[in-house]
Each structure stands twice: as C-alpha cells, then as structure tokens.
Amino acid sequence: MSDNIRIISGSAHPDLTFKICSHIGVEPCQTRQVRFSNENILVQIEENVREMDVFVIQPSCSPVSDGIMELLITIDALKHASAKRVTAVLPYFPYSRSDKKDKPRISITARLMADLLEAAGADRVLTMDLHSPQVQGFFRIPVDQLLAAPIICDHLRATRNLDNYVLVAGDVGEAKEIGAYANRLDLPIAIVDKRRDGDNEKPRAVNIVGDVAGKKALIVDDEIASGGTLIEATEFLIKHGVVSVEAAAVHPVLSGNAIDRITASSLESVVVSDTIPLRAETPCGKIEVCSIAPLLADAIKAIHSGSSISQLFR
Template identity: 40%
Template sequence: MPSIIEPKLISGNANLPLARAVARRMSMHRGMSVGLVDARVERFNDGEIFVEVFENVRGEDMFIIQSTSRPANDNLMELLVITDALRRSSAARITAVIPYFGYARQDRRTKARTPISAKLVANLIHEAGIERVLTMDLHAAQIQGFFDIPVDNLYASPVFALDIKHHFKDMSDVMVVSPDVGGVARARELATRINAPLAIVDKRREKPGEVAEMTIIGDVTGKRCIIVDDIADTAGTLCKAAEVLIENGATEVHSYISHGVLSGPAVERISSSVMKSLVITDSIEPTEAVKACPQIRIVPTAPMFAQAILNIWNGTSVSSLFDHETLVPIYEGMYQAS
C-alpha cells in the first residue's frame, strides 16, 4: 500500500461553503493547494443517492465533511454512501467530520417503547467503514461512548470566549446564563473562560417545544446576560428566556448557540424578540433568512476544523485546540486578545 502523503477532503451537499472554507484554511497552513476531491453526490429521480469519485483515493487519508443537519436523513445517507464509495476505492483511512451531529437529542429513552436513535446512527457510521469521527459540541457527552471508534468532540466555547472578549469590552457587568439545568456544565465552562458569574433558567415543559414556566436562579439585575446553549431549533425557549431575564432586571440579553438549526418560525421569533444579538457557528449552512436577519451573527469554525484535521492526520493532540493560546493564532487576529 502506498504511504499516506497528504490528507484529502471530500464533501457531501450538507454544508459545501464550510467544506470549501476548511480546504482554504488547510491550504494556508500547508503552504500548498488543498482542494475538495472531485466527486458528484446526486440523487436519482426516486430520491436514491448516488456518489461517484473522479480522483484516485487508493491508500489516502480521507476526511468526509458532512453535517447531518436538515434534511437529516438525506445528509446522513450521503455520508454513508460516500463512505462506502471511498472504502470500495481502497482509501487507507476514513474520518467523518460532522460539525453538527444530527439525532444527538435522541440520546436516551425518555419513556417506554422509544428508540435511542443516536446509538443507531453511531452503529450505522461504524458499520459503513468510518474509522474516526470529528464533531463539535455533541448534545450529550455520553454519545462518544456510543461509538466503538475514536470520537474527537471539539467545543465552540473557546471561540465564543474570544468573540465575547472582543465585542464586550467592559466585562464587569457580564453574566453567563444557562437556559436549563442540563446545560449548566457548558455555561459554567464559558463563564470560567471569561471570568463571569453564572445564572440558571429553570424551565418546566408540559410537552416538547412548549415551556410552561421559567424561574431565574441567580440575580441578573443590572447585568448584560449571555445565554449559552448548544442548539437553537424553533427558538421559542430562547426568546422566552430572554424575556424572563429582562423582566428580572437584566439590561441586555445576548445568546451564543453552537448549532443554529433555526427551523420553522425561529428567525421571525428572533427578529421580534428582546435579544440584542444571537451568535451561532456555521456548523449548519445558514439559510438566506438567517443571513438576512440583523440580530444574527455567524462565527466561523473552519479555522478550528482545519487545524483539527491536520492534527489528526499528523497524529498530534486535538485537545490542544481547547486552549486560548492555541486558538488565537489559528484565528489570525480575528479576535484580539484582551
């Protein structure tokens, strides 16, 4: 088998702009052109997915960049079919780069006779021939244990910390808020990075997607509150939490969300909410409505994913990307250290 010389990238249709941005960043780091492998990923008239790779990938270290976002089933199937095409073309190693891991919210049985779909997806990915997964901000950390292959889970909070320090010059009145008890660890991690206090919104749901009551744990009077969460779907909970914070004395409310699913009425709700800004990553390709919304700002993840891919290829540490000192040069002055 030929020795592995360079990492090669291939992308499905889920988020081509992010895949191209990762390739550009890797080109900068490598000092040579790194492009996406020439391939076609298309659908037959009945919806079947077909993949054809036009370049030789025998003995190569392949990285498939494919979020399993909306439409989740199509994008997941694209990932699996691309994997099969590469495996049958004798690729040496296949790594799935999944910026947004779909089905992650189905990580446990909440009631009788329900599936654990995240485990099923992990099995499908493993059986397809993928040997490593690189993702960001899994909804539940235990999903890493669903896999029998290595899983590198990056975090958006170090990038968010850089962004907050850049945009919030005076940090004395900033407070980080977890929108529910389950997200306290995520919010605490960001609060520690920016040296800010922490509050919690205790919410009670009557049924999925609807919140019956919210209570603030902590004093937010006179604070600029930053809500931190991993996923914003219809944004109902997020907008209501912002209202409750303002009612309890907060002067401003901003939100930092890792994955902007933003389905249904989400953009309209955000536009008419009391939130001053919503910051999301580009792990999911934003719709035109999201890009046009003045309250929504998108921070790039390509620098972090490009470096993580290079670290995996080189056999060096991926966890080093969690450090402030490592991320600042990767983002090349985009955020000035304060």
C-alpha cells in the first residue's frame, strides 16, 4: 500500500480495525480520545494526515449515541487537519431500521445519520448488509455496501455437511434476502408465515411455507437483536418436525438478555460475523464468529487504489 493511507479506529471495535490493518499491512493511525467530566468528547489525531486518504472504522454498537458523536467529531477533526479524503467505514450502520415514516410525527433517523455524516465532512461511506438497501439513496456521496453472505456461506460449507439442510426465512420480508444464501449453498427455502390478529398484537407464526419435516433448519437473518423472534421461530420449527435448528446472521446486536435466551433455547448454534464486537462478559458456546475483516480490507484497498470492488460480491 502507498504511504498516503491512514486507518483510524474508533472506540467501538478496535479488534476489527487491527485485523483489517494486518490484512492491509499498515499500522492503525494514532489518535487520542478524552471524555471530560461534563461528558463532552475530544478526539485528537496524533499523526500527520494532510493530503492523506483516511478510513475511520466505527460500527454502531453500545453506547450507540456516544459512538456516533465520536465518529462525527473524528471526521470533523480530520477535515480540519486537511485530510484529502475521509471514508466512514460503518460495518453496522446506525439507526438502519429507521428508514421510513411508518408512524405519525417520527424521524426517518437513517436519513438523519446520512445528513450528519455528510455535514461532518465524510467523502464516502463503506458499510455492510444494510437492513434496508434504500438507505444508500439517502446519501449524496458514494456509498459502497458489502455483503457478508459469501463469508458466512464459506464458513457453513467448511464446518457442516449441508446435505439435509433447509434455509428458513423468519417472515415473508426476509424471503428475498435469503436468496443470496440459497444460491450459494444450493439449498431449498422455507418461509415462516406470520399473521397479525389485531392492530396492537404482535405477529404470530401460523404456518410454514415449504418442506421442513425431517430436515435441519438454518434460520437466516441480517441481524439478531433481542433474540425473541429467533427463539419463537426455533420453537415453531421444532413443532413442525425439523431435526434441529441453527441460525446465521450478519450483525450480532444481541441486546438485553439475548445471549442468555440463546443459551437456554433449543438452538444448536448461531453463526455471526464480527461487524459488532460480542460482549466478552457474557460468553456463549453456541455462537460461532467468522471475520469480515479480509473483505473490508480488500474493499479499503480497492477504494484507495481506485479499482473496482464489484469482484468482492462474487
């Protein structure tokens, strides 16, 4: 790599940054973050970045609001330090689910995040598996969205005999996304049919579209938050005669007591990527992590050199 590239780690996921830097063959750029007694944040870039191509890596994870402010302040500091180009690398995009106005008098917060990143001075964005692909259209700067499906599929093929597996979408809305996995793994698809009995009631599973009896089910989703929907789908599939249930998701949000719920559930395993760091204080032997660092490293190298990243979608 040329000597005019700098990679900065925010406080959200330094381990991922170190892995990316290792693949690229550079050292992380030195920065200093200070939190004052009034909860204000100071970010200082401790290396020369004048006329440099800078990549700031900061996925959205707890504490979310602090991470967003740190990212915006870092980008602003880089622009005032005369960085030539600043790319915000957001493996998990903040507020990605808030992509439409589906209730009165609410914010389309994903669009607000796009506006804030542009106002801070970001020249482009690199992200992964947006919950809603239309979020790319909220930006007026280039946005590259990578997909973790190839990496997760490679992991599944290497660690399992997939002959008797069926891929399962937790609802109709996930059916389109699951196609990327079905094509790569050459597996059949089933869909959990959910219905809503009333305006204020939670959707409930009522049927399975597809053949699952006697098969090993693999539930595929873009993220796991509280784990409630995943656990519900697991129990529903077991009632319909599956041999076992596993899951695969890109973003391991795992909020609240999600890890405890997964540990106590009938799920045999959950494959996730490392777009978000797992909480070390609550380990779970059922969770398998495959790293997306090589994919992000290749994308950063392609962006820096001006070459196409289309080959990364393989």
